[in-house]
Amino acid sequence: MTKRIRIVLLCEDRQQEVFARRFLYRCGVEPARIRARTAIKGKGSAEQFVREQYPAEVKAYRSKPYQKDIGLVVIIDADVKAVEERCQEFETALAECGLSGRQTGERIGIFVPKRSIETWICYLRGETVNETDKYPHLQNESDCRSVIEALADNRHNSLPVDAPPSLCAACKELDRLFL
DSSP states (O other): OOTTOEEEEEESSHHHHHHHHHHHHHTTOOGGGEEEEEOOTTSSOHHHHHHHHHHHHHHHHHTOTTOOSEEEEEEOOOTTSOHHHHHHHHHHHHHHTTOOOOOTTOOEEEEOOSSOHHHHHHHHTTOOOOSSSOOOOOSSGGGGHHHHHHHHHTTTSOOOTTSOHHHHHHHHHHHHHOO
């Protein structure tokens, strides 16, 4: 990924935003080239916000086919749903707006932590996790900085066999962004 790429980040909350920003910074994306759209706390369902904004962001992304230096990063918690079910909700949202699903070659990455982003953070900190339990929020969103940087630095290596399946799936989504 080049430093000149521009990323639109669509996510549920500040913790997801911090996670994604730190990862992208470490991969060489300039901070000023990331624009985040995060649900406003206390203003309704955050996952609904992401699902409803997704078609508009895809439409905006596709309206600039001549710009090869843009990407869309979407993060939504699976909560109690399957990762595949969350991904299908995005495909359905596009179809309902008359848009086609994600195409090969589009820099649109969908990242779905199961149960929440805190599952990934706890795992990256060396804790034993599963994808059904709820893990606590960090006191400060930036407390995960070192583990995110380590993940970014090792993104070309396979994850250990005990890695949460949703994190493994997310690493495969990176290929869509790092064309």
